[in-house]
Amino acid sequence: MKQTVNINLGGIVFHIDNDAYATLETYINKINRNLQSDSKDEIMQDIEARIAELFQQHLQYSKMEVVNLRMVNDIMLQLGSPEAIGAESEDEAMDSQDSSHSDDAQEVEAEEISSSPANEKQTAKKLYRDVDHQVIAGVCAGLGERIGLDATLIRIIFVLLVVLQGAGLLAYLVLWIIMPAADSAARRLEMRGIDPSAENIQKEVERTQEERNANPNKGHRSTAGNLMFGCLITFGILLGLPLLFVIFILVTVFGSVAFAGASVMGSLLNLPLATGLSFGSLCAICSVLVILIPLIVLIIWLVNRKMGKAFWITAIVLWMLSLIGATSSMYKTFTSFSDNHEQWEQIKNTIEQLSENEEAMDAFEQAMQSWGEQMNTIMEENAYADGVTDDAAEEVTESATDDVTDDANMVISASDNETTTE
Amino acid sequence: MVENIKSQMRKGILEYCILEIIHQEEVYATDILGKLKAANLIVVEGTLYPLLTRMKNAGMLNYRWQESMAGPPRKYFCITDEGAALLQELEKEWDAISNSVNTINKAALPA
DSSP: OOOEEEEEETTEEEEEEHHHHHHHHHHHHHHHHHOOSTTHHHHHHHHHHHHHHHHHHHHHHHTOSEEOHHHHHHHHHHHOOHHHHHHHHHHHHHHHHSTTOOOHHHHHHHHHHHTSSOSOOBOOOOOOBOGGGOSSSSHHHHHHHHHTSOHHHHHHHHHHHHHHHSHHHHHHHHHHHHSOBOOSHHHHHHHTTBOOOHHHHHHHHHHHHHHHHHOTTTTSOOHHHHHHHHHHHHHHHHHHHHHHHHHHHHHHHHHHHHHHHHHHHHHHTTOOHHHHHHHHHHHHHHHHHHHHHHHHHHHHHHHOOOOOHHHHHHHHHHHHHHHHHHHHHHHHHHHHHHHOHHHHHHHHHHHHHHTTOHHHHHHHHHHHHHHHHHHHHHHOOOHHHHHHHHHHHHHHHHHHGGGOOHHHHHHHHHHHHHHHHO | OHHHHHHHHHHHHHHHHHHHHHHHSOEEHHHHHHHHHHTTOOSOGGGHHHHHHHHHHTTSEEEEEEOOSSSSOEEEEEEOHHHHHHHHHHHHHHHHHHHHHHHHHHHHSOO
């Protein structure tokens, strides 16, 4: 006794034994997976209609009512292997790809190439950490996959960078943070630039399963890898804190310079400080953006290659604007500096001191501010503007006095003296 | 290798013969299969369906649905003008090829 199921094949209902049904279902699914064509559904429909026709013939001939396993096996022999059927449809894909080449030799060549990995259409590769082939965290393996270089070569480059100047270490840590791990079949396919369609994912899952069964140790770090992993983690923590500190200092210093520059600019242009300040900080922002925009674009491009036109246009326009802003601000600052040689000398001295200690930095700030004040008084063009800038300059001095040391005060008084003697 | 060469040779001829069959009369896939099998040109049936769809997509063939006494409607194929033009070229090419092969075979014969 056997259980049967009802199936609808090409619009006809068949009773079919359970075992025969299982075999037929696998067969049809296999054909479907092997077909490489945009008209896949149409071909499947035709094939199913043909199977239905053959079932009818078999049933009529044997005077039976139920399709059994023997009939299904016969029909499978008659129709041929899913691979053979798929191979015929592969040519279709090849034809449309290579329709431009009429040369026979080229066609043969294309056929040889397309006969290996069937439906793995190449799309843009995405950057992921290749955790299946990792030594430390899969950064080098992922980069290699993305660029198309051997991972070992990339690893050698990284090691050289670490030994030569230590930059490799930082780069590795940063990349580790920003690169997502290829921890799913879909991501592994995206990493290799293969379209993550349902069938490809199924194949990929089967493939990784086999690979992991074959050598269960692969994909895990070696002892050396483990050691380096630990070192990098420790280093990352050790490096991360000072790095944050350095960034904080840089931002503070840059901000103060911009602030001082702003007050100078404000007085030079004879503007109320409020306007001068926003102009100066705009210049500062511009010069930061000039460096930052290409960096951000590079990182985004590495992580995800799919970016629209709008993104590029926005980035380029922003970059051009900030470049213009930064250049004009620098031009203005330097032309105004060269107007007054003595002032310029003094500022140069202060800049030299600046490299020695941070206190001098504050002194420089102060000097710049008072210089701006002096400039304004010298101009004496507009009594109203004078009043406003002087008031504002006082505010600046107040806000900056916190860190001022004795040294700085000396510099200020010196500069004051110089300018007044003038 | 041997199989590969053989199948390469057959592939081109298969399309030519299918065009020829459809040119003679409107047929549905099973009719074509019958004729190809009788001529020993096809071994497994399954490969015909992707081929027909490809030829249809390339504009050589067209089809229409026709009611059938035995079951659901069938796809009857007919040749398009484009297909007919191609068929003429293929006929010439076939003559040329068989001439070439014959010439070489005769040259190889003694005397």
